[in-house]
Amino acid sequence: MIKLIVTDLDGTLMNADLEVAEADARMLREAAGQGVQICIASGRLYPDIRKIMNRVGVEAYGISQNGSAVYTREGEQLDASHFPADRASDLFEIVSKREMVFFVCCSDETIRLHKSTDASRPYEERQLSPVHHQADIGREIRSGQVKPCKFSLFGEMEKLLSFREELMEKYAGSVEAVISDHDCMDLMPAGISKGTGLARLLKELGLKHDEAACVGDSYNDLPMFALTPHSFAMMKSRDEVKAGAGHTTSSVAEAVTAVLEHNRSRRGNEAAEAQV
Numbered sequence: 001m002i003k004l005i006v007t008d009l010d011g012t013l014m015n016a017d018l019e020v021a022e023a024d025a026r027m028l029r030e031a032a033g034q035g036v037q038i039c040i041a042s043g044r045l046y047p048d049i050r051k052i053m054n055r056v057g058v059e060a061y062g063i064s065q066n067g068s069a070v071y072t073r074e075g076e077q078l079d080a081s082h083f084p085a086d087r088a089s090d091l092f093e094i095v096s097k098r099e100m101v102f103f104v105c106c107s108d109e110t111i112r113l114h115k116s117t118d119a120s121r122p123y124e125e126r127q128l129s130p131v132h133h134q135a136d137i138g139r140e141i142r143s144g145q146v147k148p149c150k151f152s153l154f155g156e157m158e159k160l161l162s163f164r165e166e167l168m169e170k171y172a173g174s175v176e177a178v179i180s181d182h183d184c185m186d187l188m189p190a191g192i193s194k195g196t197g198l199a200r201l202l203k204e205l206g207l208k209h210d211e212a213a214c215v216g217d218s219y220n221d222l223p224m225f226a227l228t229p230h231s232f233a234m235m236k237s238r239d240e241v242k243a244g245a246g247h248t249t250s251s252v253a254e255a256v257t258a259v260l261e262h263n264r265s266r267r268g269n270e271a272a273e274a275q276v
Helices: 022-033 046-056 085-096 121-125 137-143 157-171 194-205 219-225 239-243 252-275
Strands: 004-007 037-041 061-064 069-071 077-080 101-106 111-113 131-133 148-154 175-181 184-189 212-216 231-234 247-249
Touching: 004 022, 004 194, 004 252, 022 037, 022 046, 022 252, 037 046, 037 194, 046 061, 046 069, 061 194, 069 194, 077 194, 085 137, 085 148, 085 157, 085 184, 157 175, 157 184, 175 219, 194 212, 194 219, 212 219, 212 252, 219 231, 219 239, 247 252
Parallel strands: 004 037, 004 212, 037 061, 111 131, 212 231, 231 247
Antiparallel strands: 061 069, 069 077, 101 111, 101 148, 148 184, 175 184
């Protein structure tokens, strides 16, 4: 029986206009009404996840910043992680030398930006939470006053992938670079992902991996897909992402419908076995 449904936000539950389709919201409410727990797992901040929960009309668990933090339905933080100050400072200095927009996403669930520019404003407008402009962010990272969970880099994918190769040569084993959108690459502490966040939540709930289903559309969803056979990649995902999932789906509503049908079938089989 599937007891937990986990959905990604951008490109999955939420479209490019930051909207949630009513059909998707309705099916998540239907699943919750049938006793299935809901979780939203995103590269975004937890306050953003809360906003979407309110739009959908469900109480949900949260996995924010690609697994950096895990939250209960009441908003209690179950787990959190961030870069060590020295590694965060190194990354900030290296990224600052590149001609690309980047955000510093922090353990206090805020987004920091050294300086707002014409280049950064389109990316700032895509955020649900305010982007804080902080000229001394580098100094505060070095001192440990600001604790980055991830660095989000924006730009042309070819340039991002080239930079990833450079970073991995230097930081393999301590930093992971994961593609989270068509123009975004997130730098994460090694070993932190949506998959580790989901594993932490399953442990908290006392659930087995095959009692969870997840829906996503990008590379940062692959660690979740690897945990359960009930994984759904959006049809528009890249082939490598779809290859990592057990199923494909055109929408969250379609995936949730499949989950509820799976549960109905399991209940029917269990009832038939009980009568034998």
